[in-house]
């Protein structure tokens with residue numbers, strides 16, 4: 001199946017040209033946010049769709065009607081995609097807007113408003129693997145080749161949307177610059193969905209009743225989202241996303257990187273991580289809960305011996 005390989009370069013960062021144009025990227029960077037807007041920002045494959053679903057359910061008090069009838073990209077459109085202006089014309093208030101843009105491109109526009117900004121990030125090893133497999137399916141992304149070659153580009157920051165390290169450093173350092181800023185990790189959402197949801201509700205000032213919380217958690221679970229055609233991307237035509245190559249809702253786990261990374265590749269990422277993230281003060285969860293428990297047990301046994 002042919003690739004839709006056109007590339008847009010904007011401020012030295014490459015973007016898939018099939019969905020972004022100079023005009024749409026300029027539109028995004030000079031966007032006039034409203035104070036009532038809710039803006040979800042992520043590096044690709046970090047939990048965007050999950051947060052779009054969570055926000056949508058919170059705004060609808062756990063009622064899944066919209067989540068099961070309207071695709072996520074229509075409920076929370078990508079600011080930098082060419083179709084955003086048309087979708088925003090009919091958007092309800094508060095508008096929910098999504099972006100993968102790095103902070104240097106979007107911060108000036110956001111600083112000028114009181115929009116509520118949600119930043120979701122995920123450990124870079126799981127991001128790299130998820131992104132790699134998505135490149136195999138998504139015809140608007142370049143053919144990724146071997147994982148080793150893709151990892152080189154990921155570490156150099158020459159993949160589409162730029163460097164994970166710059167993205168996470170940039171946005172997590174923006175707390176001071178943006179009046180209403182909330183950040184959360186994929187791992188936190190995974191390990192403690194209920195308290196993640198409570199934190200989100202508090203930030204959005206949308207408290208939920210217990211049954212609304214239960215419904216939101218149910219519809220945001222990986223199992224539910226995997227089957228929901230409004231979020232699992234099966235609605236996207238085959239010539240844009242080749243569904244025979246994999247699933248968008250692929251595994252939804254912490255620590256899946258271990259099935260793709262070799263020890264050498266893991267060490268390579270660790271080295272770049274150490275160099276670029278050492279001043280970030282951020283800590284990441286790299287392993288599944290089972291692996292964490294195994295390590296803890298082994299440590300306890302060693303200490304007891």
Ligand SMILES: Nc1ncnc2c1ncn2[C@@H]1O[C@H](COP(=O)(O)OS(=O)(=O)O)[C@@H](OP(=O)(O)O)[C@H]1O
Nearest residue numbers: 044045046047048049050130221222249250251252
């Ligand atoms: N509810 C829920 N629980 C756990 N994990 C989830 C959930 N929803 C989406 N996912 C996983 O998120 C990955 C896709 O990330 P994004 O939505 O950011 O992708 S995109 O940037 O919008 O293309 C992709 O991760 P991988 O499975 O590791 O590839 C999805 O499976």
